[in-house]
Amino acid sequence: MSEHLTVRFAEESDQAHLIEWLLQPGVLQWFPLADLREIEDAARIWISYWKHKAVLVALWDGVPCGIVNLYLQPYSKMAHQCLLAIIVDEKYRNKGVGTRLLQDLMKLAKERFQLEFLHLEVYDGNPAIHLYKRLGFEQYGFQKHFIKEQGRYIGKILMQKYL
Numbered sequence: 001m002s003e004h005l006t007v008r009f010a011e012e013s014d015q016a017h018l019i020e021w022l023l024q025p026g027v028l029q030w031f032p033l034a035d036l037r038e039i040e041d042a043a044r045i046w047i048s049y050w051k052h053k054a055v056l057v058a059l060w061d062g063v064p065c066g067i068v069n070l071y072l073q074p075y076s077k078m079a080h081q082c083l084l085a086i087i088v089d090e091k092y093r094n095k096g097v098g099t100r101l102l103q104d105l106m107k108l109a110k111e112r113f114q115l116e117f118l119h120l121e122v123y124d125g126n127p128a129i130h131l132y133k134r135l136g137f138e139q140y141g142f143q144k145h146f147i148k149e150q151g152r153y154i155g156k157i158l159m160q161k162y163l
Contacts, residue, residue: 010055015047065092068101080116110163124155
């Protein structure tokens with residue numbers, strides 16, 4: 001891992017970075033968001049988990065460059081598992097940021113929240129699929145017509161990893 005890279009718990013103010021990254025060109029092809037209102041709403045929900053210390057932010061030389069979160073389950077019958085979401089600033093991709101965020105998140109999930117497994121949803125064709133597989137996530141499902149955008153369907157791959 002790079003000596004430039006550190007990870008900290010998110011703060012409420014990190015919502016601005018998340019919105020900025022979601023607005024980068026080409027990013028929304030990998031998220032089910034269509035406009036600024038939807039981006040702001042999703043960012044508000046995502047960052048709300050900071051209060052539980054379930055959101056991590058990567059910093060490159062002190063500059064925020066990525067974020068990952070656990071959508072913690074409020075119901076005891078579901079509290080053993082959790083959906084995650086991740087985004088890395090386009091300027092910092094392929095530098096180990098995503099790997100470090102996911103490794104730290106998996107440790108947090110197991111040690112702090114006693115989660116048994118994590119799952120994620122990724123669109124078919126997303127380059128991040130290689131990262132998830134490398135870190136041990138396995139496909140357990142596929143939804144063929146998840147997104148319909150401009151008359152074209154995009155499938156969603158469901159992946160999970162036992163901790």
